[in-house]
Amino acid sequence: MSNEVMTTVRARSPLAEAWDMFVRNHAAVAALIVLFLITIGAVAGPYLYPTDPFDMVWSPFSPPGEHGFLLGTDYLGRDLLAMIINGARVSLLIGLAAAMVSIFIGVTIGAVAGFYRGWVEEVLMRTTEFFQVLPTLLFSMVLVALFGASLAMITFAIGVVSWTAVARITRAEFLRIRELEFVIASRASGAGNAKLMFTVILPNAMPPIIVQSALMVGTAILFEAGLSFLGLTDPNVVSWGQIIGSNRQYILDASYTVTFPGLAIFITVLCISLIGDGLNDALNPKLRQR
Amino acid sequence: MRVLQSLLIRIFYAVVLLTAVLILNFSLMYLAPGDVADTISQSMGGADKEVLDQIRADYGLDQPFPVQLGRYVGRILHFDLGYSFFYNDPVTKLILERLPATLLLVFTAQILALVVGVVLGVISARQPNGIASHFVTMLALFGYSAPVFWTGILLLIVFSLKIPWFPVAGMQDVTIEGGFVVHALDVLRHLVLPAITLASIFLALYSRLARATMLETLGSDYVRTAKAKGLAERHVVYKHALKNALSPVVTLAGLQFSAVVSGAVLVEAVFSWPGLGTLAFQSIIARDTPTILGILFFSALVVIVGNLLTDLVLRMIDPRLRGRGA
Numbered sequence: 001m002s003n004e005v006m007t008t009v010r011a012r013s014p015l016a017e018a019w020d021m022f023v024r025n026h027a028a029v030a031a032l033i034v035l036f037l038i039t040i041g042a043v044a045g046p047y048l049y050p051t052d053p054f055d056m057v058w059s060p061f062s063p064p065g066e067h068g069f070l071l072g073t074d075y076l077g078r079d080l081l082a083m084i085i086n087g088a089r090v091s092l093l094i095g096l097a098a099a100m101v102s103i104f105i106g107v108t109i110g111a112v113a114g115f116y117r118g119w120v121e122e123v124l125m126r127t128t129e130f131f132q133v134l135p136t137l138l139f140s141m142v143l144v145a146l147f148g149a150s151l152a153m154i155t156f157a158i159g160v161v162s163w164t165a166v167a168r169i170t171r172a173e174f175l176r177i178r179e180l181e182f183v184i185a186s187r188a189s190g191a192g193n194a195k196l197m198f199t200v201i202l203p204n205a206m207p208p209i210i211v212q213s214a215l216m217v218g219t220a221i222l223f224e225a226g227l228s229f230l231g232l233t234d235p236n237v238v239s240w241g242q243i244i245g246s247n248r249q250y251i252l253d254a255s256y257t258v259t260f261p262g263l264a265i266f267i268t269v270l271c272i273s274l275i276g277d278g279l280n281d282a283l284n285p286k287l288r289q290r
Numbered sequence: 291m292r293v294l295q296s297l298l299i300r301i302f303y304a305v306v307l308l309t310a311v312l313i314l315n316f317s318l319m320y321l322a323p324g325d326v327a328d329t330i331s332q333s334m335g336g337a338d339k340e341v342l343d344q345i346r347a348d349y350g351l352d353q354p355f356p357v358q359l360g361r362y363v364g365r366i367l368h369f370d371l372g373y374s375f376f377y378n379d380p381v382t383k384l385i386l387e388r389l390p391a392t393l394l395l396v397f398t399a400q401i402l403a404l405v406v407g408v409v410l411g412v413i414s415a416r417q418p419n420g421i422a423s424h425f426v427t428m429l430a431l432f433g434y435s436a437p438v439f440w441t442g443i444l445l446l447i448v449f450s451l452k453i454p455w456f457p458v459a460g461m462q463d464v465t466i467e468g469g470f471v472v473h474a475l476d477v478l479r480h481l482v483l484p485a486i487t488l489a490s491i492f493l494a495l496y497s498r499l500a501r502a503t504m505l506e507t508l509g510s511d512y513v514r515t516a517k518a519k520g521l522a523e524r525h526v527v528y529k530h531a532l533k534n535a536l537s538p539v540v541t542l543a544g545l546q547f548s549a550v551v552s553g554a555v556l557v558e559a560v561f562s563w564p565g566l567g568t569l570a571f572q573s574i575i576a577r578d579t580p581t582i583l584g585i586l587f588f589s590a591l592v593v594i595v596g597n598l599l600t601d602l603v604l605r606m607i608d609p610r611l612r613g614r615g616a
Contacts, residue, residue, distance in 0.1 A: 130310050132545070133597075135589045137552030138570060142582050145574040146322035218435070225437045226556050230571055241437070248443060248560070255447050262440035270435035 021282035028278020031271035038268055042088035051082035053238045064256050074247050074257045083238050084264050090239040091265070094155050095221035101159025102220070103213050106166025107202075113167070114174025115197050125171070128164050136161040137226055144232045151234050158223045162216065169212050173205035207283035214279055218272035225265050240265050293605075300601065304594045309363070311590045315583045316362045320355060322579065371587065372580035376573060381584040384569060389588060391461055392565030395557065396550050396592065398481060399488035404543055407493045411500020411539070412532060415508060426497045433494025438553050442487040442560035449483060456483050459562035484561045488553050492546055496539050503535040537608045544600030547593045 023029060056077040064072040064080075072080050113124040140157035147153050177183060178201060186200050225241030227233060233242050240261045247257035328342075346352050353361075365372070371381035414423035450458045457463065461480050466472060507513060508531050516526045558567030566585050573581035 133590050133593050135548045135551040137555050222437050229439050258443050266436045273434050
């Protein structure tokens with residue numbers, strides 16, 4: 001498209017433009033709808049389907065669809081549907097909160113490293129490499145094991161090990177943008193470092209960070225599922241990974257007790273990664289110019 | 291000379307990283323509630339404050355942080371990672387017994403994922419809109435979205451319980467008698483499902499990148515030249531293009547080592563594979579802090595060695611990197 005044509009097009013907000021691109025990706029839109037439904041289920045589900053997930057409601061291993069239990073009962077005779085509905089809360093909440101922790105750490109470290117350069121960058125990037133060497137799951141297992149398996153600790157343990165990718169992306173964007181003319185211009189007109197970092201550079205660095213953040217939520221959900229599968233979870237709440245972990249000895253008798261919660265994780269994370277793809281299409285300026 | 295120099299720099303850097311892991315380890319142990327004295331007194335059925343203080347003095351726990359840290363690092367230099375009061379064994383012995391199983395699983399899964407991933411990537415790059423290409427896209431989505439322990443359990447249900455092709459758990463059948471070959475084949479049979487499970491996550495990642503880089507190289511000038519001078523299509527794809535498309539994939543694989551070790555923890559738990567992951571899981575339940583921290587140290591070591599090996603492989607496939615420092 002030539003510049004001449006571009007200037008005649010009425011200026012639209014970047015957000016509206018991005019949304020147009022996003023809507024063109026049908027898989028992403030479908031995923032957004034499904035994820036919306038899952039979120040509603042997690043928020044309102046326990047009120048609409050008030051069975052206590054810890055209650056023994058029937059004999060163990062009642063197959064799906066029988067005795068009025070849509071997904072059957074687990075090895076303790078608990079209603080699997082109620083467990084999955086209640087588990088959605090923990091999985092989504094921890095996924096979201098842990099992703100936010102890691103994005104906060106990653107953006108801060110990446111921004112400072114990319115903005116100040118020099119020895120600050122050296123120290124911060126070596127720290128990032130150090131965290132990349134630690135096997136993430138093992139490290140968070142150690143944190144949860146040593147400092148207790150509260151929901152807050154689990155969130156922190158996931159967030160503190162998974163920020164490295166965000167930090168690298170943020171740093172790369174800051175390195176690129178800090179040399180651009182508009183940044184030099186606002187520096188010349190007297191903008192301080194903090195203002196330059198957070199109101200001038202950061203907004204322009206957001207697109208790849210947003211895409212990565214969306215994927216982070218998915219990774220964090222998988223992470224939480226892994227920890228709770230291993231039993232490293234708050235025993236007072238149900239989560240998807242924990243249902244699988246506690247039922248996995250009985251897969252010979254009742255494989256559905258593992259299949260259904262696993263499907264819940266799979267579908268949720270699949271939706272998030274499809275949305276991530278859609279966001280990538282919508283926010284990647286290279287694609288938009290085509 | 292320059293190769294040697296860059297190798298030395300890398301090894302020095304690896305030592306620095308490992309020292310940092312040690313300091314982190316020790317700080318965690320220092321900060322965590324409860325210490326060795328508590329563990330010992332528990333195993334004695336409780337002790338009063340005087341005895342606890344005596345134990346703390348015996349183990350040097352009453353010393354200031356830097357002194358304790360120095361002693362800890364000193365012990366590690368003598369390959370002493372402490373003593374597990376749960377297993378009644380030195381931690382180093384416990385870990386070395388289980389390390390080979392984890393190494394076997396991790397490296398088999400990595401190589402499997404790399405080989406199959408690259409093959410799938412090449413096939414789908416040659417026909418960007420073919421069935422293989424769609425398959426790679428689907429696989430990438432599944433690999434990213436399915437929790438690895440769930441994939442493992444599903445494979446276990448299908449290929450071990452419903453169709454009894456592979457064993458349910460463990461690394462070898464102790465009842466089998468025979469020579470080395472028989473035992474090796476037995477381990478191999480146990481390895482199939484865990485390795486496929488672990489590889490499934492990374493297979494997706496590698497095939498997607500291999501596809502992208504292959505598409506890029508196939509469109510480049512030198513490939514067109516090679517085709518124009520009359521070389522066979524196969525020759526161009528596998529000898530010219532693949533060689534260049536390979537290094538980004540191997541680089542990515544190197545960066546994934548810590549994720550592979552993490553995945554191995556879950557896969558080991560599913561298949562009762564007797565490696566570090568299973569040991570970590572058991573010692574976390576038993577609150578066996580020295581063992582847990584020893585495993586964290588050794589798994590970081592595995593990652594660092596994996597990175598060094600990746601670097602060597604990269605130098606082998608990419609002549610441009612040879613002789614370049616760091």
